[in-house]
Amino acid sequence: MLNVLKIAIRNLARFGRRTLLTFTLITLGIVSVLLFVAVAGSFKAMMIGQFTDAVLGHLEVHRRGYVASIDNLPLNLNMQPETVEKVERVLKASPAIEAYSGRVKFGAMFSNFTETTSIRVNGIDPARETATTPLLPGRVVEGSRTGALLNPGEILIPVLLARGMKVKTGDTVVLVATNRDGSVNGKTFTVRAILESVTGPSGRDGYIRIEDARSLLRMGQPEVSEIAVRLRNPAQLDRVYAQLSQELTGSAGSGGKPGGMAGKSGGSGLEVHTWAALSPFSNIANMIDLLTVFIKIMLVSIVLISVMNVMVMAVYERVREIGTIAAIGTPPGRILSLFLTEGLLLGLGGTALGIAISLGAIYALNVWKLTFDFGQQQGLVLSPAIGVKDVAVIAGMVVLMALLASLQPAWKASRMDPVRALGHV
Amino acid sequence: MALIRAEKLVKTYRTGEVEVPAVRGVDFAIEAKSFVVFVGPSGSGKTTLLNMIGCLDHPTSGRLTVVDTDVGTLDRRAAANFRGQHVGFVFQDFNLIPVLTVYENIEYPLIMVQSWPEEKRRRQVMRLLEAVGMSGQAGKRPDQISGGQKQRVAVARALATDAQLVLADEPTANLDQDTAYRVIELMKKMRDELGTTFVFSTHDPKIMAAAEVVFTLEDGKLRRPSEKSAAVHA
Numbered sequence: 001m002l003n004v005l006k007i008a009i010r011n012l013a014r015f016g017r018r019t020l021l022t023f024t025l026i027t028l029g030i031v032s033v034l035l036f037v038a039v040a041g042s043f044k045a046m047m048i049g050q051f052t053d054a055v056l057g058h059l060e061v062h063r064r065g066y067v068a069s070i071d072n073l074p075l076n077l078n079m080q081p082e083t084v085e086k087v088e089r090v091l092k093a094s095p096a097i098e099a100y101s102g103r104v105k106f107g108a109m110f111s112n113f114t115e116t117t118s119i120r121v122n123g124i125d126p127a128r129e130t131a132t133t134p135l136l137p138g139r140v141v142e143g144s145r146t147g148a149l150l151n152p153g154e155i156l157i158p159v160l161l162a163r164g165m166k167v168k169t170g171d172t173v174v175l176v177a178t179n180r181d182g183s184v185n186g187k188t189f190t191v192r193a194i195l196e197s198v199t200g201p202s203g204r205d206g207y208i209r210i211e212d213a214r215s216l217l218r219m220g221q222p223e224v225s226e227i228a229v230r231l232r233n234p235a236q237l238d239r240v241y242a243q244l245s246q247e248l249t250g251s252a253g254s255g256g257k258p259g260g261m262a263g264k265s266g267g268s269g270l271e272v273h274t275w276a277a278l279s280p281f282s283n284i285a286n287m288i289d290l291l292t293v294f295i296k297i298m299l300v301s302i303v304l305i306s307v308m309n310v311m312v313m314a315v316y317e318r319v320r321e322i323g324t325i326a327a328i329g330t331p332p333g334r335i336l337s338l339f340l341t342e343g344l345l346l347g348l349g350g351t352a353l354g355i356a357i358s359l360g361a362i363y364a365l366n367v368w369k370l371t372f373d374f375g376q377q378q379g380l381v382l383s384p385a386i387g388v389k390d391v392a393v394i395a396g397m398v399v400l401m402a403l404l405a406s407l408q409p410a411w412k413a414s415r416m417d418p419v420r421a422l423g424h425v
Numbered sequence: 426m427a428l429i430r431a432e433k434l435v436k437t438y439r440t441g442e443v444e445v446p447a448v449r450g451v452d453f454a455i456e457a458k459s460f461v462v463f464v465g466p467s468g469s470g471k472t473t474l475l476n477m478i479g480c481l482d483h484p485t486s487g488r489l490t491v492v493d494t495d496v497g498t499l500d501r502r503a504a505a506n507f508r509g510q511h512v513g514f515v516f517q518d519f520n521l522i523p524v525l526t527v528y529e530n531i532e533y534p535l536i537m538v539q540s541w542p543e544e545k546r547r548r549q550v551m552r553l554l555e556a557v558g559m560s561g562q563a564g565k566r567p568d569q570i571s572g573g574q575k576q577r578v579a580v581a582r583a584l585a586t587d588a589q590l591v592l593a594d595e596p597t598a599n600l601d602q603d604t605a606y607r608v609i610e611l612m613k614k615m616r617d618e619l620g621t622t623f624v625f626s627t628h629d630p631k632i633m634a635a636a637e638v639v640f641t642l643e644d645g646k647l648r649r650p651s652e653k654s655a656a657v658h659a
Binding site for chain 2: 003
């Protein structure tokens with residue numbers, strides 16, 4: 001085998017310029033794909049992190065039908081205390097769950113005493129909410145960043161609302177909300193801080209303490225609209241989603257992937273949703289995945305065409321040589337392996353070089369700390385990273401394609417009639 | 426017992442609807458350790474005959490026995506195996522592998538065809554390099570040596586596997602007269618030293634004169650062989 005390898009290397013070196021060109025093509029292809037996967041993966045992970053760690057949590061538990069009418073933030077679909085207790089028991093028992101936070105969500109009128117607009121209000125327990133969505137305090141762009149996130153009678157408002165209504169921290173504002181019975185109640189709040197906006201419907205979300213929310217809505221008992229859940233390891237989302245769906249709804253759910261689904265409600269009247277089911281960003285995440293597939297298909301095409309081209313030429317130019325080695329008794333299988341080895345070496349060489357350059361470029365991008373803006377969020381740091389599995393899959397794919405591309409020319413060489421080959425001009 | 430025996434050997438090529446007879450029912454026998462030449466004008470069937478003896482081509486009819494094997498019955502793989510075990514080839518254009526050195530070209534069949542162990546391989550190659558007078562050129566590539574030297578290397582490669590039979594189709598056609606004669610002398614010396622049977626073809630009367638047995642082909646038919654063995658072997 002070593003001798004086959006030696007001859008294959010020398011044959012590749014014999015047509016140095018052509019070999020170099022093919023190496024370059026494969027290398028460029030590998031670099032393009034790995035950098036795209038690393039950068040797009042980083043962008044996707046960062047954006048998912050922004051949604052899960054600042055707004056949604058990884059999973060949310062609702063009463064059945066709540067998400068279907070979430071635009072109205074229906075109060076009559078809140079979870080009752082006994083249901084909340086049951087959910088909390090399940091969540092506490094699961095070691096995969098790091099934190100959870102019950103929220104009361106409702107729509108209200110927001111007034112600065114001269115103008116009025118609508119606001120989506122989240123009634124939260126600040127400690128639990130911060131544990132569940134740890135990036136929430138980091139969204140404060142104006143106001144106190146120290147001490148408790150919210151005190152009784154205080155409100156956090158999004159920057160869009162603050163600018164539109166010309167409201168500053170320390171100002172007094174009024175929230176007016178309609179409770180489940182249809183009666184209207186109002187309550188004044190002090191603006192504690194202004195939050196940077198996030199893309200999507202949550203861009204108009206304000207936060208007050210959950211007791212204030214219940215007081216404003218005149219709730220007789222501690223209901224919650226939703227329970228947001230944070231996992232210790234987001235990579236376990238699918239598994240935990242299935243487990244919670246089973247335990248809370250009696251159904252295994254349909255997976256936690258973007259564009260997925262909810263665990264269908266069983267007799268409990270509950271639903272479990274992953275972040276992807278609740279965020280429009282899941283479509284962008286899907287598009288990134290789709291683009292990655294297309295880029296990989298392009299890489300496969302580049303490798304296939306370039307290696308096949310080189311190997312077809314190699315066979316065509318060496319017909320007499322093939323005739324000679326066949327005539328002196330070289331078994332067809334060994335001739336096949338000689339040409340396959342040449343194709344394999346082209347793939348391996350280009351892949352190794354491509355991986356080395358890509359890893360260097362990814363390292364450089366992390367050192368330079370490039371920033372970018374996404375929607376309302378500015379100055380996000382690009383931190384491209386690529387997993388061993390991704391590198392292995394792409395490298396394997398390229399090497400396999402190089403082998404496949406060599407197969408036909410190698411087969412042709414091994415089946416060549418020595419008499420015709422020796423007479424080839 | 427003849428090393429090669431042909432009985433009513435026929436080879437016909439088909440080009441579209443046209444059948445072209447290349448060898449028309451020849452009978453001959455070649456003894457082991459002999460030095461035989463096939464002569465004749467272009468198109469007389471010399472190369473076709475050598476190709477059939479070397480299992481590169483199949484007879485259309487008749488029987489051809491080489492080293493006790495009916496080579497007409499061998500399939501592609503078996504024919505390759507037979508060539509690797511029993512037959513060496515010397516080509517008109519030398520056909521050395523350009524990416525390998527002189528040493529590696531001679532070593533090639535011992536690795537790729539017969540898988541000899543390294544030390545045994547080294548001894549064999551060194552012995553043949555010495556025998557063909559190419560010891561000093563072992564590390565050179567084919568494009569760094571002359572035509573005559575290339576053909577010496579080709580002879581050494583043909584003998585590397587201790588083949589019983591070496592076939593050489595016009596081995597001197599691309600060499601000047603002196604070099605050609607030296608190559609033929611080398612082949613004869615190898616026959617004498619190793620007992621290998623050499624069968625070759627040529628147009629050249631001077632080269633022809635060096636052979637011990639001459640078969641003359643005309644239009645695919647064989648004229649009676651001329652025997653000179655007594656003089657040569659003496």
